[in-house]
Amino acid sequence: MVARTVLHDADITRALRRIAHEIVESRRGDGRLVLLGIPTRGTVLAERLYTLIEEFDPGIAEWGSLDVTMYRDDLARSATRMPAPTVIPGSGVDESIVVLVDDVLYSGRTIRAALDAIVDHGRPRAVRLAVLVDRGHRELPIRADFVGKNIPSATSERVSVRLIETDGVDEVTIEP
Amino acid sequence: MKHLLSTRDLDRATAVRILDLAEDMAHTADREVKKLPALRGRTVVNLFFEDSTRTRLSFESAAKRLSADVITFSAKGSSVSKGESLKDTAQTLAAMGADAIVVRHPDSGAAHQLAHAGWIDAAVLNAGDGTHEHPTQALLDAYTLRARHFGAHSRGRDLAGLRVAIVGDILHSRVARSNVWLLTALGAEVHLVAPRTLQPHGMQSWPVTVHEHLDDALSLALDAVMMLRIQTERMHAAFFPSAREYAREWGLTAERFARLGPDTMVMHPGPMNRGLEISSAAADSSRSTVLDQVTNGVSIRMAVLYLLAAGSSGEPA
């Protein structure tokens, strides 16, 4: 099995930097940004985006983690999944611009679950979606607002995102 | 986890995972919407052959917060007719599509039989069986201990180094049994205090230190003292001579409470007999965790119900 690297560490850094800028630019008025990563790697990416935004526009963003396990539509179809903690910044999500952050956008079902989860925490002014990789094959009418890289793939292929914080290396690979 | 029947079946890692999950569940109480959709479309049956309003409400509340459909069968009502066997009742419930059965029964082993006799397939959660076990009570006690002791830094931790005394009617207490196995699995040091008549045969072989005099145990630096409920009918079976003597020898009187360390928690599974095993001074103090225990009970039961009923099989992914 040969894994092909489609994003190297520098590519990832560059993509996140661009996304950080796009997020800030897309902000309308004085909206408060809340970056909510979807565990596990989405949470890591949310923190990185937050750090980048702090560098050039300090104080406008907060970050946290939004676990969607309990909202998945396939819970009863698979073995019991262990949820991860949800951490919502102290000021909450009401009237904020929530940016959901995930590593890979695929069927869209995880994001559907996240949209359900977020409304249980309050009523944001808007919800946007940032992903490092969009590999296509949507099963729901969902699209990302900010994409690091579009990687067309076959459903049989496996797209893996590895990050230093969780895997010791920054890379995105695709394997047959 | 396919069933939760006994805390003996829980190793340290599993127990910590349940406590952590309960912490996540507790946080949902602070949200705008307090319900989670995890058990949507699933049916949880509360099967109570023994009356216990507080435990039943706690389980109902937990199941509802997970969006399960909840059916409660109470032996005190008309639902479970006298004389109908555990087997027949369970099979009726299974036929109604129960995914999880929460069972409380006056006979030890009833939950074990529901799970293993081959009568039904549903997940079984033991909500107290005779004088055997009451695992969710022990889990909520452990949760309470951990939360009070470590506060915001609880996640991932066990109870290593904590010293807990459990006092009273160990012989008839399912709460004591479940706590002994769970707290020791979590690394706590457990001391049991009871008159000889209320010690189970062979208790010396348990992983605990046994005391016959409460003051001996209280002289240790305890992190918590857990007072067990005394059922007054025990007096008639000559386990001890009188309520007054019991209170004097093994009750947490105001004087004994005053001698406790400033950080020693006072726990009680409820309902309390004030003036018998516990004085009002102790029960109403800020060191009493009695109300925390009630709140935490819902979170623990949410965690366990999630683990038993959310997935298609009992094994965590």
Added chain:
Amino acid sequence: MTGLLIQGASLFGGHSADIRVRDGVIAAVGSLSPELGERTIDAAGLVAVPGLVDLHTHLREPGGEASETVLTGTRAAAAGGFTAVHAMANTSPVADTAGVVEQVQRLGERHGYATVRPIGAVTVGLEGRQLAEIGAMAHSSAAVRVFSDDGFCVHDPLLMRRALEYVATFGGVIAQHAQEPRLTEGAQMNESALSGELGLTGWPAVAEEAIIARDVLLAQHVGARLHVCHLSTAGSVEVVRWAKARGIHVTAEVTPHHLLLTEELARGYDPRFKVNPPLRRDDDVHALRQALADGTIDIVATDHAPHPDEAKQCTWAEAANGMVGLESALSVVQLAMVETGLLDWAGVARVLSTTPAAIGKLAGYDAPLEVGSAAHVTLVEPEARRTWSTEHLHGRSVNTPYTGRELPGRVVHTVHGGIVTVHDGVLGEAESIAALAKEALRG
């Protein structure tokens, strides 16, 4: 009645011989040739022992026909190699009058699978208050010699003393179910660290030992004979050993299950393992085996206790005490005693036939497999191995504790008073056995 020739059986596991049966009696033993018209049974490779005698069987009739009847119980007995059973008195109505014991005895006689010897109640209704009509039962056509309130202990010491004295008048014996009632209130299993852990109320060994100690002293004091039912603890063995050393007339029985199973089986709360007295510790099992081997315990008795499904498909506390045991008894004794080298087949014959018959004053078993004796013969294939299942049961109830266990030995043929009740492992048809029994009775 045509003759029967059993060919090439190993007598008591020793030398091989042929056994000729005529008119219900052993007519010849040795190297014999078949005679014209004689039915033959090829017993090569089989061990011949005298027909087994159970001193403790619950046949449930009258009153408990949903669990067992005299017919189904004696069919189970025959399948297990038994030719005589002693039917316990705890029926409904209780066997406390001549009428009931005569009825039970007659049913056994009519069905023909095994001799049914009724046991009479010691007290009226097993209530422990007033002596039953022991004399009437002794003088009835059932000629009762064993009296027991089994299921209950005759715990009142004065009543027990009187009972011991009174039954002696009629050459009888009291078979005591030794269980101090106050010490065993609500008891569910052996009292031990395990009962404490499982939250099941303990049945302490002392509750048995204290009664046995009291009773042997009473038996000594009044000069009467005492039989101890289902002795189950190492401490009880010590008490009986002490009593025998003092010359007290006490005999004791152990059940097959107490020779094999331990309290650990309670762990799964499966009521099939609930029995009274309860399964004990490993140490007790070993003490019981040694005591049976050295004669401190005289006999094995099944305490065959059939129960309907609903009495076992329930919680442990709700479940009835007891196990069926007639079909499995010999296999369990082979496993626990023969294969451990503690008993040979002559020893098995002693503990499962000759001695129980002697305690029950049952004629026809005192000269086993000898010419002139009643033709009660059981032929066993010791090399057989069976994974036990309810298919091996022939009574009305299936509460066996051995399902799934591999047990050695198989009863191949059973001959009761010349009637072949089991041939090649197959029970004879009820009508034909009854017809043969009727014919034999007419002589």
